[in-house]
Amino acid sequence: MQNPTFITLKKNAKQDMTALKEYKLTILGDCSTQHLATALKGYGYQEGYNLNLFDSDYNQIDAQIMDDTSELYKHQPEAVLLYMSTEKLYENFCETAPEQRENFADLTMQKINNYWQTLNSKIKTNLLQFNFIEIDDRTFGNYANKTPSSFIYQLRKLNFALMELVSQTKNAFLIDLSTIQNTYGRQVVHDDKLYYIAKMPLSTNILPEVSKQVLDVIKALNGKFKKCAILDLDNTLWGGVIGDDGLKSIQIGELGLGHAFSEFQMWLKDLKNRGIILAVCSKNNENIAKEPFEKHPDMILKLDDISMFVANWEDKATNIKYIQETINIGMDSIVFIDDNPFERNLVKGMIPDITVPELPEDPALYLSYLKSLNLFETASYSENDKDRTKQYQAEVGRSTMQSNFENFDDYLKSLEMVATAHPFEEFEFPRISQLTQRSNQFNLRTIRYTEAEIEQIANNDQYLTLSFSLKDKFGDYGLISVVIMEKQDEKTIFLNTWLMSCRVLKRGMEEFIINQVIETAKENGFSKVTSEYIPTPKNAMVEKMYAKLGFADLGNGKFEANVDDFEFNKTNIKQKREQK
Numbered sequence: 001m002q003n004p005t006f007i008t009l010k011k012n013a014k015q016d017m018t019a020l021k022e023y024k025l026t027i028l029g030d031c032s033t034q035h036l037a038t039a040l041k042g043y044g045y046q047e048g049y050n051l052n053l054f055d056s057d058y059n060q061i062d063a064q065i066m067d068d069t070s071e072l073y074k075h076q077p078e079a080v081l082l083y084m085s086t087e088k089l090y091e092n093f094c095e096t097a098p099e100q101r102e103n104f105a106d107l108t109m110q111k112i113n114n115y116w117q118t119l120n121s122k123i124k125t126n127l128l129q130f131n132f133i134e135i136d137d138r139t140f141g142n143y144a145n146k147t148p149s150s151f152i153y154q155l156r157k158l159n160f161a162l163m164e165l166v167s168q169t170k171n172a173f174l175i176d177l178s179t180i181q182n183t184y185g186r187q188v189v190h191d192d193k194l195y196y197i198a199k200m201p202l203s204t205n206i207l208p209e210v211s212k213q214v215l216d217v218i219k220a221l222n223g224k225f226k227k228c229a230i231l232d233l234d235n236t237l238w239g240g241v242i243g244d245d246g247l248k249s250i251q252i253g254e255l256g257l258g259h260a261f262s263e264f265q266m267w268l269k270d271l272k273n274r275g276i277i278l279a280v281c282s283k284n285n286e287n288i289a290k291e292p293f294e295k296h297p298d299m300i301l302k303l304d305d306i307s308m309f310v311a312n313w314e315d316k317a318t319n320i321k322y323i324q325e326t327i328n329i330g331m332d333s334i335v336f337i338d339d340n341p342f343e344r345n346l347v348k349g350m351i352p353d354i355t356v357p358e359l360p361e362d363p364a365l366y367l368s369y370l371k372s373l374n375l376f377e378t379a380s381y382s383e384n385d386k387d388r389t390k391q392y393q394a395e396v397g398r399s400t401m402q403s404n405f406e407n408f409d410d411y412l413k414s415l416e417m418v419a420t421a422h423p424f425e426e427f428e429f430p431r432i433s434q435l436t437q438r439s440n441q442f443n444l445r446t447i448r449y450t451e452a453e454i455e456q457i458a459n460n461d462q463y464l465t466l467s468f469s470l471k472d473k474f475g476d477y478g479l480i481s482v483v484i485m486e487k488q489d490e491k492t493i494f495l496n497t498w499l500m501s502c503r504v505l506k507r508g509m510e511e512f513i514i515n516q517v518i519e520t521a522k523e524n525g526f527s528k529v530t531s532e533y534i535p536t537p538k539n540a541m542v543e544k545m546y547a548k549l550g551f552a553d554l555g556n557g558k559f560e561a562n563v564d565d566f567e568f569n570k571t572n573i574k575q576k577r578e579q580k
Contacts, residue, residue, distance in 0.1 A: 003208035006035070009042030017050035023218060024052045026072050028061045029083035032199040035207060036083070043211035047219060058199065059088075065118050072123075079126040079218065080119060081175075084112070085201045086132045086155065093151050102148040105158040109165065116169060126221055126450065127172040128214065131159050133181045133189065133201075170433075170451035173217050173379065180209055183372070213374065220379035223437045223448060226355065227329050228277035229268065230320055232338035233289055233311075237265060237301065239363060243288050253298035260364045265300035267367055272305050276376055277327060279308040281319045281336070286311040316343050317350035328502045330440060330538065335375050339363070379437055380451070382430035412508060412572040415472040419509065420576045421516045424458040424465040431479050432467060439499040440538040442510075444531070444545065447497055462487050463496075464520055468513055470504055470573070480504050481513055485521070488530070493521050495531040511569035514549045522563045533557045 004012070025040070027033050037055035044051035054075040056064050061082065064072040072080070093104055116127055136144060136152045144150035148157075159178060166172045181189045184206060191203035202210060219225060234241045238261050239251025251258040252265075272278050278301070282289045289311035293303045303309065308326060310319045316338070324331055331353040338344050339359055348356045360369050424432060433451040440446065449457070457463050468481035481504075484497035495517065500510065521529050531546050534557060549569055551559035 003212055004042070004046065006039060006204040006207050009039045009046075009208060009211065012042035012045040013038050015045050017045055020045065020048055020050040021222075022050045022052050023079075023222070024054075024075060024077040025218070026054045026056070026064075026075050026077040026080045027083065028056050028064055028072070028080060029085070030059045030061055030088045031083065031085040031201050032058055033083060035200055035204060036202060036210070039204075039207035039211040040214060043208065043215050044218075047215050049215070049218070061115065065115055068122065076123065077125055079128050079221070081128045081130075081214065082112075082115065083130045084132070086135050087195060087201050089132060089155070089158075090135065090137065090151060093154065098149065101154065105154040105161060108158055109161045112162070113165060116165075116172060120171070120452075124453070125171070127169070128175055128217060129162065129166070129172065130175050130177045131162050133177045135186070170455070171453075173221075175210075175213050175217065177210065180206065180213065184209070216374055216377040217379065220377045221437065221448065223440050223446075225333070225377055225379075225438075226276070226335050226375050227333040227438070228279060228307075228327065228335070229271065230279045230281050230323060230334060230336045231268070232316075232340065232343065233280060233282040233284065233292075235339045235363070236337060236359075236366075237261060237268075238292060238299075242292060243284060247291055247296055250292060250296070252292070252296065257363060258298070260366065262298060262300055264363075264367045267371070269300055269305060271376060274376075274378075274381065277307045277329075278305055279323050279327070280306055280310060281316050281323060282311040283313055283316070284311040315346065317347050320347060320351060320354065328505065337370070380430060380434040382434055409572070415474070415507070415572075417470060417472045417507065417573045418576050419468060419470045419512050419573045421466050421468050421513075424454065424467055426455075426458075428467055428479060429454045429458070432482050435479070435482050435499060435501070436497070439501065440536070441502050442505060442542055443499040443536075443539050444495075444542055445497060445534045446499075446536050446539060449497075457484060464493065464524060466513075466516060466520060468500075468509070468516075470507075470509060477501070477504060481509065483513065483517060485517070485529075487526075491526055492528045492530060493524070493526045495529060498531070508571035508573045510545065511549060511571040512573045512575070515568045515571070518561065518563055518566045518568070527563050529561045529563060531559045531561075533559070 023044070027037055027040075029036075033055055037053050041051050041053055054071055054077065056071065061084070064070045089108070093101065096104055112129070119125065119127060132155055134152065134155055138144075140147060140150045144152045147153060162174060166174050189203060189206045190201060194200050194203060231237060234243075239257050240249060242250055252261045253259070254262070268278060280289070286309070290303065290309065292299050293301065293306070308323050310323055312319065316336075320334070320336060324334060331351055332355075335355045335357065336344070336347050337357060337359065338347070344356045344358065347354060355375065357370060357373060357375070359366055429451045433449050433454050436447065436449045436454075458465055464485040464487070466483040466485075467479055468483070469479050470477040481500040482497065483495065486494045486496040488494050498513070500513070517529060529551075531551060533543055533546065535543065546559040547553045550567055551561045553559055
């Protein structure tokens with residue numbers, strides 16, 4: 001999983017990309033960004049994107065943002081990448097009067113905030129901003145950390161202020177150049193000669209890594225990110241083989257190499273707390289495989305952290321497919337982590353879409369290697385994510401219970417399902433935005449929304465919105481579906497967006513939702529609901545959904561339903577409708 005070289009990216013940038021997904025990106029820099037644009041174009045090709053790039057001229061940020069007729073606004077980008085370089089920042093700092101330098105970071109943040117506000121007032125786009133690489137002019141030496149008059153003091157203050165601003169700006173995302181330099185070193189990231197000659201702050205050696213970080217964010221914004229880590233056990237989560245060495249002899253804890261496994265588990269637990277699903281796939285007897293989780297005092301991960309535990313003597317590819325089908329997410333959303341090259345190659349050969357990192361031979365290097373891959377990039381986070389493990393554990397319980405019923409309808413009735421529907425509420429905006437970014441299979445038009453856009457829709461009388469939650473006797477699914485209806489005229493409303501978590505597929509929830517859509521349209525005086533299916537590589541499962549649920553098929557992906565004579569769908573879900 002090594003990044004390609006800049007030379008490879010230059011070759012990629014010349015490839016025919018007409019069959020790839022187009023993504024419009026504008027680059028604005030106070031430095032030369034031609035090599036960066038080439039690297040991004042080439043890395044986009046590797047990741048399946050045709051980046052339609054507008055790379056502005058040198059030091060034209062103000063001119064492009066402030067001029068309503070600029071190429072930026074004609075380009076109508078899906079994202080704007082702002083590169084304000086530390087080198088240019090230092091020049092500005094040196095030109096600032098000494099008595100005013102303590103306010104340098106504050107004044108710079110005002111400028112950045114003004115850029116963001118101006119862009120947001122003129123165009124619907126995502127804002128990607130490089131933070132600032134640290135360079136120390138050594139004017140004060142180590143004393144620079146003590147005086148606000150030093151450049152490094154203002155620089156660190158600026159990076160912190162950027163994090164605060166981006167946390168308050170729902171369509172803004174930082175690309176962490178500072179961490180890239182901390183990882184690779186100043187000598188790799190910066191080429192003095194290249195900067196003095198061409199005003200390019202980034203060396204060509206680091207451009208592939210920088211491009212990867214930008215594309216990671218773009219992919220996350222487009223709903224392409226990892227949701228699940230499937231874990232081997234022996235010599236992966238602990239040192240040794242539990243079946244041979246026994247509980248007392250496996251390596252884990254503070255001593256020796258055991259410390260490396262403990263820190264690896266800490267990281268995995270943090271991922272779980274952030275909302276990544278953890279599953280186990282081990283060649284082992286289940287009772288032996290679970291013993292460390294239940295009895296070893298130094299285990300960081302417990303059984304409660306694992307959404308699905310599969311330990312048997314089947315081949316791992318078969319077991320991974322079983323896990324994937326049970327938790328019902330795309331195979332390309334899964335990372336398989338195993339120390340054994342044979343098992344890794346088997347899984348890669350049989351499941352091409354899954355991500356299988358090539359772990360180093362030395363367990364002490366596992367964690368740093370996996371962190372370097374940045375596999376779990378995300379464009380959103382909500383409090384709901386913390387409950388994801390419990391939700392998937394409940395799903396395994398439902399699947400187990402289903403096998404005890406011969407009649408599927410009887411099984412659904414036994415779940416005692418209760419659903420709620422209400423207009424979007426403010427506390428739900430992060431989760432709703434997240435669902436639009438995550439949902440790929442059950443997504444009729446596959447439109448992604450930022451939190452800011454969801455907030456605008458919720459407060460716009462042109463739209464009617466519904467969020468749906470579901471509970472059953474095993475637990476609470478939480479918010480699992482989103483509907484946005486857009487008023488067309490006095491009698492017609494368009495079902496602009498309908499997406500749903502596949503965890504509740506074929507439980508009667510889709511029938512319940514359409515019934516609620518028709519009822520909501522009727523209550524608001526509409527006699528016709530129109531809808532549309534836009535095909536993507538992942539949503540073929542819902543191609544006939546509207547027709548199945550009672551809409552007339554008009555052809556070319558268009559559907560409509562007459563409200564007054566609509567025949568409501570049968571469902572086993574009880575109704576608990578809430579009003580705003």
